[in-house]
Amino acid sequence: MTCGAALWLGAPRAAAQTQTQAQAPASSDAQVIARGEYLARAGDCIACHTIPGAKLFGGGRPMATPFGTLFSPNISSDKETGIGAWSADEFYRMLHEGKSRDGSVLYPAMPYASYTKVARADSDAIYAYLLSTPPIHQPNRPHELRFPFNRRELLLGWRTLFFRAGEYKPDPAQSAEWNRGAYLVEGLGHCTMCHTEINALGGNTKSKEFQGGLIPIQDWYAPSLTSNKEAGLGEWSIEDIVGLLHAGVSNRGAVYGPMAEVVYDSFQYLSEDDVRAVAVYLKALPGHSGEVSSAPPTVAATEEKNRLFPLGKKIYDAQCALCHSSEGQGKPPHFPPLANNQSIQMTSAVNPIRMVLNGGYAPGTMKNPAPYGMPPFAQSLSDEEVAAVVTYIRTAWGNHGTPVTVKEVNTLRSAPIF
Template structure:
């Protein structure tokens, strides 16, 4: 079924969605019985891909950076970035209620604290594993895919039990779950049966025995707990990942941030990045190649900075091995209209850059790493979408304070001091100077983002 889904165009998916919406509601949706699984023969999250067992203590330290079931569960919950969705900023841990805007309406994350009435205090370990593995709640109802169960299904039973133990240990938060606010017909859960048929493939992670232990650990974290594909793969009209564009980047719906490609493409992805560059970015939030802003800053702050060095390096190793795809980098020569636009915008953009930006980012866009990232040959600048640099100029940007970078530098906003024309000019300049090869930015693009008032 997944092979069929991969061949569907957005038009086909929209048509299927409309047909599913027209179907009458069934009398009941009978949940499938929870699948059974066996515990691993030795302590640890992932088989090494070899027949040679490792000592339990060594595996535990390699995977969690600590000992004890609850400590291990806390580490894994960090790896899964559970805090980001299930904790409203400045509110009680795992109390839920954080709004998540989607094209289909607003969903609110549930309370996953240990409270027995409003949280998951009365859940069993089996029910928790079924939720992660099958995307079904305690009562058997199907979960909306804003919960990344399509990735979490890869989580092993041992890791699920550790996360469960940790969540049962956190203080209870008495806060009832807030009902979702979804548009018709997406508020009909029976439509999820069709979505799951197209986009959900259940099953724990299985190591590739042709790859190294480190590669397999990185694959487990990226594809499973880290659920990186949710942002870094283009989303189609039904809210599913476009399989043919896996990890090639895409616009995050409703957030107006563009998640860059994670493949080994040298122009659009991580092909030119060293392992140390990737590790530095994920662990500290900054590296010699760039800095994290927007949603990824939150991921680094809540999740990656707490992972051990071996795990972050494993992620980097796996990402560097992702295959490149043709067509990722759009370097087509500008059209006649775009050439005229460049002629009019670049001189103004250069003037603004020299007045406002050169102190931090240097005269040739080389930056002053790691505090001030380079703009020349920077994938975030050179992406086909100009959303990220426009937002950075309008709203400024601040990398997260992390253990390895506790006093980060930030970029001030220019929304109050630069007009739409000036913002378009300076962003066009940095996207076309120093060897960068991108289309110019229109005033309309800037105005759209400014009007959205997304900060």
């Protein structure tokens, strides 16, 4: 349900440190439960296992996929409908091997391909915390998947292609901070679930990790974290990345859509050291594909830009300049800059189109409790006008994006709103 990243404790000085902790007795059950609560926040368990406004961890939240709708299970302490009767070993097997208590394999909407990297001590802490929560007696709702995807035995083939069990192993050539960030991002963070393109089989291709992709059904684009022309982390300072993940806004931009939910439910609760470790790891990811093409625009693209640009400028000056400034410089951190903003110029124009159509707020966080928002323009602007203003912001002030078509706008009008 979430997209993008959520991170956690218990990582290495690297993982070796975590293994040492696993062998040492906890000073008190209260400490273990508190650590488990932190880890559950870090793993963003709430996002999938709690219906907004409903009781904590009662499950039943629908998750639309290209194969049908899955419903998250009850993971409260209820002994009959939750996990109250599970053992710590059974819980660890679920995280580590992707198997339920009865041995049946789980659908990979549960990101066990990432959770397998979580250390046993962290698994035990999460288990202790979940068992400390109030029991919610709510039977699990059956999934509604189309044939043949409702045949669970077919998951054995998926697992052969996309799943490798094993806890995180630290890289001795890297720093303790980098290893900590790697453990967090690759484990409970399950960042690849959104920031790696999902193929036709519902899996991630290893060679395309962190290179971005459209999130199916949700219709938001999770940018590449390896391309300086998408997420642009290569040019961001560590402080800017930490600020964005902790507060939801920074001088370089703001988070909206599914990532806003991740920051709201998860990132804002993490320690500064943990978020910094994540930033160090993400910033060090090697560059891959996903860069904006340097090829000259086609004649058709130039003509479309020239046609839409004057109308787009007129709309921008009337509707957008008050907050984002006449030259797109914005008023950071509350109103992000649009000039030289990589997220505006990406090959995919999905996100800026959706922001103009649906508006949105950055998440309310402890560091930014009263976020400023952007109003929706879906009711006041036509498809042509939205295409014009998005084309303008993608090509004005030295931006190198491509024009947006009326068809692209029309397709996204019916996309789900976050």
